[in-house]
Amino acid sequence: MKTIIFKTASSYLLPLLLLFAIFILLRGHYLPGGGFVGGLIAAIAFVIHSFANGIEKTRGIIKFHPGFLMPIGLALALIAAIAPLFTGGALMTGLWFENPVPVIGMVGSALFFDIGVFLVVVGVTLTIIFTISETI
Amino acid sequence: MLLSVLSGFLLAACLPVIGKQIKGNLSILLSALPVILFIYFLSFIPGVANGETYHFTYNWVPQLGINFDFHLDGLSLLFTLLITGIGSLVFIYTSSYLKGHVYLDRFYGYLAMFMSSMLGLVLSDNIITLFIFWELTSISSFFLIGFNNDSEASRKSSLLALGITGFGGLFLLAGMILLGYVTGSYSIVELMGQTELIHNHPYFVLILFLVFMGAFTKSAQFPFHFWLPGAMKAPTPVSTYLHSATMVKAGIYLLARFTPVLGNHEYWNTTLIIIGGVTMLYAAIHAVFRLDLKGILAYSTISALGVLVFLIGLGTDDALLAASVFILVHALYKATLFLVTGIIDHETGTRDVSQLSGLNKVMLPVGIAAILAAISNAGIPPSFGFLGKDLIYEATLHYGDWAIVLTVAAVLTNICLLFAGFLAGIKPFIGKLPQKYEKLHLPSPLMYIPPMILAGLGIVFGVLPMIIDSPLIKPVAAAILNTSPDFHLALWHGWSVVLLLSTITIGGGLGLYFILKPxxxxxxxxxxxxxxxxxxxxxxxxxxxxxTAKGVTYVLQNGYLRYYVIAILTFLSVLLAYKIFKGIDLYVNFGKLTEITLYEAIVLAIMAVSIVFTVFTRSRLVAVAAMGIIGYSICLIFLFYSAPDLAMTQFSIDTLTVILFVLVLYNLPKYLKLSDTGSRVRDGMLALIFGGLISLLTLEVLNEPLEREISAYYAENAYTLAKGKNVVNVILVDFRGADTMVEIIVLSIAAIGVFSLLKLRLKSIEKE
Amino acid sequence: MELLLVIIIGLLYAAGIYMMLRRSLVKLIIGLILLGNGANLLIFLLGRIVKGKPPIIDDASYVLAEIYADPVPQALILTAIVISFGLQAFAIILIKRAYKVVKTDDLDEMNATDEDL
Structure with missing residues (x-):
């Protein structure tokens, strides 16, 4: 699988796919997409890269163990979930900023929750795939 | 009163803590508890003698009508006195009998527990608490019988006893609940007023049966008698306490207690007479053939219990009076004989009656007690037993048409019992002393004084029946009869048929004793x-x-995953098939179907082919690839039918799954053909049937109107409440956000699981 | 179309169950996946299938138009798909691990040797 073309392509594909994944994530509230799909696409991006360049290279790009994304994502989702409690709402009530942010649109706690989901999905998928390819 | 009942439990609870300190001579101090209780209950005699009854109520579970209602009348009083009185003697006796035993404290704990349960049982007015105490006696007796827990026989017989009595207990509970249901009351006192209602209720026979089962198992009636001889594995104090005076009498107590409620009915009387009669004869004859002292006593106890059941069954005033007296008579002489047996066993190390004789020369006081008890047992005047036996004959002689049969049965039983009593009480003590026993000496007074007291009482009550006549026996009979009887106990009734029968009994018994050598x-x-x-x-x-249980378990729980799956699926298929073909007419509303386009048909065809490939291919790689194709086809279906989110997710997941499989599969072996054609065909049939049923079910559901209330809510509020326009995403991250939260947690756990499975080395792996 | 889907669902179920009844562990997992797919399709179909109307609100409006695909089963299935990935990954690794230890992927033999583990 480690052909030159695949290698070259994958190094361009990675940032592109990641960007696409984030795009999917952010537009999820209005159009098809969201944290789950975005996370999966991002994970696939890394997997393709690792197929082309070997797992060590890919891990070099990420710099830390993907497993760490899981607690970060869980924490973010949890914060988004309990934030309304501090403003007097019930658990998981949506909180929204007054004004829309350019490009992204309305920003609210739901978005942070979705980002949390995104991070967890990336973390889980990469942990699984990397662990397997390393031990085989 | 509550304290007096529960004090035994309290003591038992304290013993594990303080037990070690009192293991030595101090253990006799524990006897203070039953003695104090005995005195406490004695103080009720004057009141009860005047016809008063005492009632105490403590709330426990008032919602269910279960309270600690204690009711003290003549019958309860007699039993409490037996329990605490004989209990005191047994406590004292034990302190010497089991001196220095490692688990002496434990033994006292069980004894105290048992005593309390018995007290609770005979004092309860509430039939549910009665049942609870009833079961507690079974449980504590289980510990007592199995006290020598390093002997297998002992464990076996305690299990048997628990099994039988516990089994009966369940019947009793059912009976009690039914009684409560029929009358709306759980109080015995209140039940007594509703005899008419109960007698005429359709459940009466059932209640009767259930109560009988409880009483018969507990009181070792035929055919449930066999646990009692087995229970003789227990240390002798236990046999004395449980199996002569108290626990086995619980069934008698129950029958006596319920005589005013259920009694005086044809079924009640006939059943009890037959069961009691059979038991007394059967066990009495058995007793004759035993060699083991305790075996003799066990069978004669069963027989005596049979006599009691028989008397309660007769149900006449005479009979019930005889029963009241006989309870006391039997408790006195049987406890004595048991205690004496314990001493013999303790000193000589054998209980084989054919080897024992002449022990009077070395332990005269014990011998006196035994002989007195045997006399009382035999009903030789002037013992208390004579009184008891007279009353029994009196009762049988006046029982209408069957008087002769019943009397003959009673006489036969008594002859055998007399023989058994002589065998146990007199034979070991008279005659020539074998040489090997010459060095024996008298045991500690703590051991021989209790039986002497009991035996002495047996004679004293006989000579001076007025001591207990009106204070004790009369209230008992009054409680059983629910009226006030008019009688006086007397030793001498003048010349009569009864006296003749007594003479025949004694003569017959003595004759048997001299003819039959064990x-x-x-x-x-x-x-x-x-x-x-x-x-x-x-x-x-x-x-x-x-x-059978093992066989069934082996068939159902065989450890082969696929048989479990097959069982579940077969059951489900049968259920589904029944439902579908029974009540539902299938039809397809072609007008409502969406039309098929060419590309959809192609996708579905590809899918069908892939499924077949996945199942039948020999190569794992082909199977995985085919599986991937199925996944992508599903992805397309989602796309065609307005589910872009699903399509995207399915696509990504499918990709990842295939990657996963390919990564792992290289290290797995090739497919093996493991199953034969037969099982393949069987599984294939089952799978097809189940698949077909699912299809039919789906069709049927599609015909039902769709309830879209929830979807409508989400559709309307997605933007207004959650400011999102992709409803699916809004549901995931907002409306049902908590679910998603849990889901990502589960995902993380799966990842951690994979990580640890692969990274952490098992010991067996490291060997490779 | 519904009829065809019904048949495909039945096929998926049948195939999944047949594979689950085999003795090979790998087949067991493939069976699980097939069964999962069948169940997802079943839920999807029971929410009624609608063409070209994804449950996404138009830019101009605030609520969904009259006819739209049901979002509830979709949300359910989406969750199910993602979770099943976690399950599959775990199951696959379990097989691999088990195979390494007992040197077989025959379920029956695993049954017999579990004392030696």
Missing amino acids: SEGLLAKATRFEPISPMSIILRCTRIFES
């Missing part, structure tokens, strides 16, 4: 009938039950 041969003759005895039959049933 020997191994006789025992062997008796044991020939063992295979058809109720015990063997029930044990055989138990074994069949066990092996």
Whole structure:
């Protein structure tokens, strides 16, 4: 699988796919997409890269163990979930900023929750795939 | 009153803590508890003698009508006195009998627990608490019988006892609940007023049966008698306490207690007379052939219990009076004989009656007690037993048409009982002392004084019946009869048929004693009938039950995953098929179907082919690839039918799954053809049937109107409440956000699981 | 179309169950996946299938138009798909691990040797 073309392509594909994944994530509230799909696409991006360049290279790009994304994502989702409690709402009530942010649109706690989901999905998928390819 | 009942439990609870300190001579101090209780209950005699009853109520579970209602009348008083009185003597006796035993504290704990349960049982007015105490006696007796827990026989017989009495207990509970249901009351006192209602209720027979089962198992009536001889494995104080005076009498107590409620009915009387009669004869004859002292006593106890049941069954005033007296008579002489047996066993190390004789020369006081008890047992004047026996004959003689049959049965029983009593009480003490026993000496007074007291009482009550006549026996009879009887106990009734019968009994018994010498041969003759005895039959049933259970377990829980799956699926298929073909007419509304386009048909065709490939291919790689194609086809279906989110997710996941499989599969072996054609065909049939049923079910559901209330809510509020326009995403991150939260947690756990499975080395792996 | 889907669902179920009844562990997992797919399709179909109307609100409006695909089963299935990935990954690794230890992927033999583990 480690052909030159695949290698070259994958190094361009990675940032592109990641960007696409984030795009999917952010537009999820209005159009098809969201944290789950975005996370999966991002994970696939890394997997393709690792197929082309070997797992060590890919891990070099990420710099830390993907497993760490899981607690970060869980924490973010949890914060988004309990934030309304501090403003007097019930658990998981949506909180929204007054004004829309350019490009992204309305920003609210739901978005942070979705980002949390995104991070967890990336973390889980990469942990699984990397662990397997390393031990085989 | 509550304290007096529960004090035993309190003591038992304290013993594990303080037990170690009192193990030595101090253990006799524990006897203070039953003695104090005995005195406490004695103080009720004057009141009860005047016809008063005492009632105490403590709330426990008022919502269910379960309270600690204690009711003290003549019958309860007699039993409490027996329990605490004999209890005191047994406590004292034990301190010497089990001196220095490692688990002496434990033994006292069980004894105290048992005493409390018995007290609770005889004092409860509430029938549910009665049942609870009833079960507590079974449980504490289980510990007592199995006290020598390093002996297998002992464990076995305690299990048997628990099994039988516990089994009966369940019947009793059912009976009690039914009684409560029928009358709306759980109080015995209140039940007494509703005899008419109960007698005429359609459940009456059932209640009767259930209560009888409880009483018969507990009081070792035929055919449930066999646990009692087995229970003789217990240390002798236990046999004395449980199996002569108290626990086995619980069934008698129950019957006596319910006589005013359920009694005086044809069924009640006939059943009790038959069961009691059979038991007393059967056990009495058995007792004759035993060699083991405790075996003799066990069977004669069963027989005596049979007599009691028989008397309660007769149900006449005379009979019930006789029963009241006989309870006391029997408790006194049987406890004595048991205690004496314990001493003999303790000193000589044997209980084989054919080897024992002449012990009077070395332990005269014990001998006196034993002989007195045997006399009382035999009903030789002027003992208390004579009184008891007279009353029994009086009762049978006046029982209408069957008087002769019943009297003959009673006489026969009494002859055998007399013989058994002599065998146990007199034979070991008279005659020539064998040489090996010459060095024996008298045990500690703590051991021989209790039986002497009991035996002495047996004579004193006989000579001076007025001591207990109106204070004790009369209230008992009053409680059973629910009226006030008019009688006076007397030793001498003048010349009568009864006296003649007594003489015949004594003569017959003595004759038997001189003719029949206990020997191994006789025992062997008796044991020939063992295979058809109720015990063997029930044990055989138990074994069949066990092996059936094992067989069923082996079939159902065989450890092969696919058989579980097959069982579940078959059941489900049958259920579904029944439902579908029974009540539903299938039809397809072609007008409502969406039309098929070409590309959809192609996708579905590809899918069908892939499924077939996945199943039948020999190569794992092909199977995985085909599986991937199925996934992508599903992705397309989602796309065609307005589910872009699903399509995207399915696509990504499918990709990742295939990658996963390919990564792992290289390290797995090739497919093996493991199953034969037969099982393949079977599984294939089952799978097809189940798949077909699912299809039919789906069709059927599609015909039902769709409830879209929830979707409508989300559709309307997605933007207004959650400011999102992709409804699916809004549901995921907002409306049902908590679910998603849990989901990502589960995902993380799966990842951690994979990580640890692969990274952490098992020991066996490291060897490679 | 519904009829065809019904048949495909039945096929998926049948195939999944047949594979689950085999003795090979790998087949067991493939069976699980097929069964999962069948169940997802079943839920999807029972929410009624609608063409070209994804449950996404138009830019101009605030609520969904009259006819739209049901979002509830979709949300359910989406969750199910993602979770099943976690399950599959775990199951696959379990097989691999088990195979390494007992040197077989025959379920029956695993049954017999579990004392030696």
